[in-house]
Amino acid sequence: MSNNLPAPTTDGGLSPVPTEAVLFAPPRLVEALQRDLAQAAAAARSMPPRRRPRADVKLDAYTVAVITADNPAEAFREAARWWENAPGAEIHATSWARVPGPVEGEWEVRLTLQVSFTDEDGEHTGDTHHSSRPR
Numbered sequence: 001m002s003n004n005l006p007a008p009t010t011d012g013g014l015s016p017v018p019t020e021a022v023l024f025a026p027p028r029l030v031e032a033l034q035r036d037l038a039q040a041a042a043a044a045r046s047m048p049p050r051r052r053p054r055a056d057v058k059l060d061a062y063t064v065a066v067i068t069a070d071n072p073a074e075a076f077r078e079a080a081r082w083w084e085n086a087p088g089a090e091i092h093a094t095s096w097a098r099v100p101g102p103v104e105g106e107w108e109v110r111l112t113l114q115v116s117f118t119d120e121d122g123e124h125t126g127d128t129h130h131s132s133r134p135r
Contacts, residue, residue, distance in 0.1 A: 075111040
């Protein structure tokens with residue numbers, strides 16, 4: 001069982017979680033996680049009942065870091081600062097967007113990094129870059 005989850009008690013309840021194990025997050029992060037889980041569930045429901053023998057569809061839920069800045073240089077600098085504080089993160093994909101900013105007539109850039117972190121076995125989930133494998 002994860003150290004971040006309360007343990008079941010004999011009466012069916014949950015034991016208190018030690019303060020050092022509680023992860024605090026701003027409400028917007030919790031709301032984003034709820035939205036992402038709902039969207040992942042909708043994607044899973046859309047899976048066709050039968051797939052063709054030579055094709056497959058895989059659904060993954062990845063973590064993304066979205067860096068928003070006034071200009072591309074600042075977005076890359078902020079991404080580098082984030083990366084320095086994310087040991088073990090593996091980038092799977094990136095995307096770039098220029099979007100309307102908070103002020104009429106101004107634009108901002110968004111650099112999105114699709115990432116994963118190592119699991120309990122020290123392995124990354126999802127596709128990562130590896131050397132060629134014999135087939």
